[in-house]
Amino acid sequence: MQSHLKNQALSHITNKGHDKETDVEQDIILSSSDTGLTLPNNKQEQLPISGALEVHAGQYSDKGRKSENEDAIGIKIPTGLMLTTKGIVSVISDGVSAAEGGAKASAISVSNFIADYYSTPESWSVLTSSTRVLTALNRWLYGLGQDYRDARKGYVCTFSALVFKSCSAHMLHAGDSRIYRFRQGELVKITRDHSTSVNEYTSYLTRALGMDVNLEVDYKQLNLEVGDLYLLTTDGVHDVLTDHELKKMLAVFQENNITISDQACEHFCQQLTDKAFKFDSKDNLSAQLISVSQLPTQAIDDVYHKLASRPFPPPMEVGMRLDDYEIIKVIHQSQRSQVYVVKNSQGEVRCMKTPSVNYIDDGAYIERFMLESWIGHRINSQHVVKVVDHHLNKSALYYLTEYLEGLSLADWMAQHQRGPVEDVLQLLKQIETGIRAFHRKETLHQDLKPDNIFITREGVVKIIDFGACHIKGIAEITTPLKRDQILGTADYTSPEVILGYQADGRADLFSFAVIAYEMLAGEQPFKGQLAKCHQHSDFLKLNYVPVFKTNPMVPEWMDTALEKALSIEPSFRFVDTNEFIHALTTPAKAEPKTTIPFIERNPVKFWQTVSVILLIWSLYLSLV
Structure with missing residues (x-):
């Protein structure tokens, strides 16, 4: 980059004719140091895309x-x-x-x-x-x-x-x-x-x-x-x-x-x-x-060459080592990635996520995997799992997170069918705080589901897995890669995402509301038919069943909040998750019931009825 400004922010007011x-x-x-921003200086912080502007x-x-x-x-x-x-x-x-x-x-x-x-x-x-x-x-x-x-x-x-x-x-x-x-x-x-x-x-x-x-x-x-x-x-x-x-x-x-x-x-x-x-x-x-x-x-080959600068680690077993970390447990292995519990020479236990060798020649997959670590470094919340490899020199492509002991929300729900309302609300408040941390960074999680929410032994909720996140600032950056739109699990994904419409924070709100309903009702909303919807007409046929019909311990005002958050049309939902959790945890004031006169409720019907009565009365009088 050539510039006579020499990479400085220059705010210059020239006053010709003034003294020195x-x-x-x-x-x-x-x-640049005056901006108050500390730039990362290690390789792990670099984006997998470059700006040759x-x-x-x-x-x-x-x-x-x-x-x-x-x-x-x-x-x-x-x-x-x-x-x-x-x-x-x-x-x-x-x-x-x-x-x-x-x-x-x-x-x-x-x-x-x-x-x-x-x-x-x-x-x-x-x-x-x-x-x-x-x-x-x-x-x-x-x-x-x-x-x-x-x-x-x-x-x-x-x-x-x-x-x-x-x-x-x-x-x-x-x-x-x-x-x-x-x-x-x-x-x-x-x-x-x-x-x-x-x-x-x-x-x-x-x-x-x-x-x-x-x-x-x-x-x-x-x-x-x-x-x-x-x-x-x-x-x-x-x-x-x-x-x-x-x-x-x-x-x-x-x-x-x-x-x-x-x-x-x-x-x-x-x-x-x-x-x-x-x-x-x-x-x-x-x-x-x-x-x-x-x-x-850039040409696609140039981008791929940059993305593939670190090798993929092979699938590993207990006892194998990668850099300073020994595999002590295999947590998860799938077609897309592997997750291990690892320990370094200082005895620190971490979770390690590695990409699948099935995608070794897929530039879009590598970019998304690298972005997971990039996102994790920037989300700072007690209720989001922390990425902890800031200053690590790596020989292969992987990233590390804090090690969590406890159980997933899916396991908790299996143990607590129709959990006590107070317990559910305490967990939902923590989940909402984590979601808000993503939204403050203009990032959508896009895969909120019980399997991606963890509860530690101390009762602290952590949102995990950044694989489907959408980052508004990164989406503005042009790349020759054909980015796949990673959809979340159909049972928890909002209608606008399924239909391919533009989504905002209300998409995560919908997923959050599905989880809340399931925790309270012991079953998914819409009689479990959400995953079968593929067209707009399918969503319009869904039938919402009030949560208090399956769990009488849930008050009606809570169900009102849930039904609104689960609206098929995004504009009918709450503005954000914070507004939803407030409505869900704040008893609604009972509105005094007043009887509205029929003439005010339906004036056209009223005068039609009066006209019919007068007509009948006139006919009767003429016959008499």
Whole structure:
């Protein structure tokens, strides 16, 4: 990766005409160590996919004819794992002149967004990471502005950003700064100005950071192509240079630079701002140019070679050794994997999971196996099994977890048919805490079932097995591998997953509710017919049987929560597992029963009945 930014987060405010002391005061340099994120430095933490995204970037900012530069610009191009999981960030911001803290607001928004975005979990999607950061940043600026009587004169600035990740660009925008894309000779403005014009010379922002406690940000995901040019400008540039002029300059730039460099991009930005200045711009002048030079489109053979860098261990028996670990027990062997109890030379007992040699030439399988360890390192919860091989140098492909003594939830349920309600609720609360730990990392477990839930001898519940997990942030990364959608066990999988629809946390909620029902009723919901459903019409035919009909000890208000969580339509379920567990453990208040008059319940039927009665009465009177 070549960049004149030298892998630093650079938030640079250039103030042409200021003295040196002022310039130093307003230049903000953020090194990667300032992000508050500690990167793993061992092989076990590396993703089994790589991001060969390359861009060249340049930026320039000038105070123009104003006494102070209230614009802020920043670009960060990381390397290694961070480039793959988080991508490249480019941000431009314009402090609102009417706001006393406008200059500070723009500098804060650029520097803090870059630092905080890279501090969010690697498993989060770009949308989740960026909106969480912007929401907090907006409220902070709004709070700073409350020292002023008029909030619009506080810390207010525009904000426009691009996040380049894998083969996509993610746009985030609020205000009247702009982002353009130049592709194959065509210029497209991909943002819209959040402003309203009062007259030819006056306009007001309708949306900006720090303007209101609630922030609405435009978001758009765009496909990248090699050769794309992305131009970000503040209004000091695009208010005086027309789109036609910008298009002409970009076309000339591309023609004159067959091989685009960082220096060429920076020179273009300076030329652009100089031209705006000559066109009598009276505002600050800032521009950024990013050129996409390479996308992560590796050949399948290259990816497989990287994935197969460690050999598969053969099926092992008790007494055999792998690295520093001796096999002392075989727990599980199947067509897809093996699980052993192992002990090292220090006497530490662990569980070891190894891939099956049946898939030694299956790149998608190897990628998913490696992701299991990657996920385990990032889920930190008392109720999720811990991966414990952070600093181990391995000679083969495997990973280690903590060793658990106890029994699976499936075994517990076999011993406790229709378990006591209080005992069941205590276990469900722990399971929910574990599920929430996955969802906080924007990861779906997708295979929640009694066999994948363990209860230790101390009564602590642990969710195990990460083999079917879906990670939103990783799903955004392009790979030539054909990733198989690993479905969970049909008896516990939500309808939307079975039908191939897009799933979210409510899919895990459904599986969790199936487990809860089975623990309370001693049998599966829908009379055990869930696994036989393959089409939407099959699910609509399912008949829900109230849990209290099989277990009279379960109160009706608990059954109401279960029925809602087991809704075939995801939108009818609870928002998340926390809301479900609250409803399941909180007695519902009895609503006072009131008799609604028939005329209010069915006014049409009421007047039809009255009409019939009057007709009969009229006929009777005529006969008499």
